[in-house]
Amino acid sequence: MRRNRFAKIERRPCVVVASGPSLTADDVNYCRGRAAVIVVNDNYKLAPWADVLYAADGDWWDLHEGARAFDGLRVTQDAGAARRWRLHFVESIDRPGFSLERGVIHRGDNSGFQALNLAILASCSPIVLLGFDMKMSGSRRHWFGDHPGALNKSSPYSIFASAFNEAAQRHPEFEIYNATRETALECFPRVALRDAI
Numbered sequence: 001m002r003r004n005r006f007a008k009i010e011r012r013p014c015v016v017v018a019s020g021p022s023l024t025a026d027d028v029n030y031c032r033g034r035a036a037v038i039v040v041n042d043n044y045k046l047a048p049w050a051d052v053l054y055a056a057d058g059d060w061w062d063l064h065e066g067a068r069a070f071d072g073l074r075v076t077q078d079a080g081a082a083r084r085w086r087l088h089f090v091e092s093i094d095r096p097g098f099s100l101e102r103g104v105i106h107r108g109d110n111s112g113f114q115a116l117n118l119a120i121l122a123s124c125s126p127i128v129l130l131g132f133d134m135k136m137s138g139s140r141r142h143w144f145g146d147h148p149g150a151l152n153k154s155s156p157y158s159i160f161a162s163a164f165n166e167a168a169q170r171h172p173e174f175e176i177y178n179a180t181r182e183t184a185l186e187c188f189p190r191v192a193l194r195d196a197i
Contacts, residue, residue: 005073005088006122009036009051013197014124015179017043017050018112020133021141022181027130027193034197035128038119040111043131044070054115056092056107061085077105077114090118096163097170108163116176126175128196134161135184161185 004010013035017028019042028046031037037050041060044053044067052073055061058081066085067074076082077092091104098117099106105117112132119127134157161184168176168187178185179193 006052006118008073009038009119009124010122012036012124013126013128014038014119014122015128015130015197016040016112016115016119016132017047018115018129018131018133018180019043020131020135020180020183022133022183023131024181027179027181030193031130031197036119036122036124038115040115040131052115052118054111054118056111056114057081058084061087075118077107097167098174106167108160108167110160110163113160113163113167120171120174126177126196128191128193129176129178129185129188130180130193132178132180132185133183134164135182157184161187164188 015031015035015037017039025046032049037047038052038054039047039050041055050072052075053067053070054075056077058078061081073088075088075090077090079089081087082089092107094107098120102121105114164185165187176188177191177196178188179191179196
């Protein structure tokens with residue numbers, strides 16, 4: 001029988017933590033023990049106790065040496081990185097909306113979208129978004145500054161937002177809230193973090 005690596009977070013409230021510039025360590029710490037937590041990219045540094053770390057890019061995993069110190073489930077859609085760093089691999093395809101097929105996520109042009117799709121596949125409810133600013137704060141794209149080198153991609157936020165907007169319209173059945181302090185993502189109801197979990 002195939003092991004379900006996401007059993008620990010299934011059917012639980014879940015917070016998906018992206019790395020927008022408005023994200024605070026206090027908000028991340030508030031989530032501990034109150035919900036399942038999926039962190040995206042560098043956010044594992046704020047929440048080394050999180051349940052899942054998701055990063056799409058193989059170059060990110062290489063730069064962070066597989067984030068081997070992270071004790072939770074490490075997940076990627078990059079097959080090469082999955083082999084190199086012994087990560088859990090999930091297939092990704094470029095289709096609109098969220099994937100409802102177990103083991104397959106839709107890309108949505110960004111890791112935050114993909115991590116949200118993981119929470120949906122784990123039947124998490126409600127799902128709360130944190131750090132999904134979808135805009136810059138001054139010259140900062142992330143709470144930690146910029147990714148180094150080739151990882152510092154500057155895709156327009158409008159591309160990211162359109163993937164979320166389309167998914168929200170296609171899938172109104174999912175209970176998804178945005179608790180990001182400062183956000184341009186308006187397709188999910190806004191809520192204060194402390195009211196959500």
